[in-house]
Amino acid sequence: MVGARDTCKEARTMKTQTLNVGLVGYGMAGRTFHVPLIQAAPGLELTAVVSGNAERVQVDHPEVEVLPKAAPLFARRDIDLVVIATPNDTHFPLAKAALTAGKHVVIDKPFSVSASEARLLKAQADGAGRLLSVFHNRRWDSDFLTLKALLDEGALGRVVALESRFDRFRPRVTDRWRDHHRPGGGIWYDLGPHLLDQARQLFGMPKAILLELATSRDGAEVDDDFLALLEYDRLRVSLQASSLVAEPTPRFRVHGTRGSFVKYGLDPQEAWLKAGQSPAPGWGVDATPGTLTLDEGEEESTPLTSREAPVVPGDYCAFYTGIAETLLRGTPPPVTSESALDVMTLLETGLDSYRQGRWVKLKDGKSALRRLHSR
Known part of the structure; x- marks a missing residue:
């Protein structure tokens, strides 16, 4: 196993100054992801939750105060950081109000429902000297970190194709806001940001x-399947998600001039959090490693070799640990507002492409490919 920083372990040993956190929203995202990860982070204390279901919050966390509305939370002088885990179309007004009240803000992905709203929030935060970050937690998926490590070391040579899929089998339409026709609903705004x-x-x-x-x-009544193609120099990137795929599909399929990497199965951290497990030392180890198939010989006749790829553990704890370090020590945030704004630009440009039925260029498209063309 490839070594990785264990920020879950750090959460047990690094507590110093404490920042008070207020969470707005106690649905699936707030309850499953944000609460346990905030509580695991050194230097953060979950102080209050805004929810219309006070009983559910207090059964789970009797030590946490519950407020019925966001405005009283924003007015509290003891709250340092506000986390917004509410329906996508409420992100902008809630974050704007929290920033106006002088709070640092974390927003659950996506940043907002439009790039223009995201730009306004970024400008407001920059002008006020407040932290504004977006919870792009899947930067710390085990399979993604493993793939990133393979690309950093050049294991696949020059990458020529990447297929990234996030498929589920959910044939029944729910009454949740994501399945209704409203801004930010549908699978493109749900899984597309990841x-x-x-x-x-x-x-x-x-x-x-x-x-x-x-x-x-x-x-x-809303999109539940998407296919997105991204244009890079000498590289094809395919992103796909569906709600009607019962047979397992590769999470990643990556091909390069030296070989391929294929990974089945999702990172386990979401399932563990849904099951009520709390982050602990050793958290994030994926028991289903991907497969590396490589050409390791000098002759064309040399047979390909296949083996398990070294696994880099996932680490969702890194996000809030990083947020605390940014606010307490001045380190760079784990997710910058600039990078989150890039994702909003891609989401919105993708919708332009769908409406026009054609490829749409990015106005300031810059392909990093920072490691690939040198190999």
């Missing part, structure tokens, strides 16, 4: 994007 952010982390901003959306389930 896959776009990972592609951007690996290769930078693409030159252009082509997006296809589909509404496939019986009774569905």
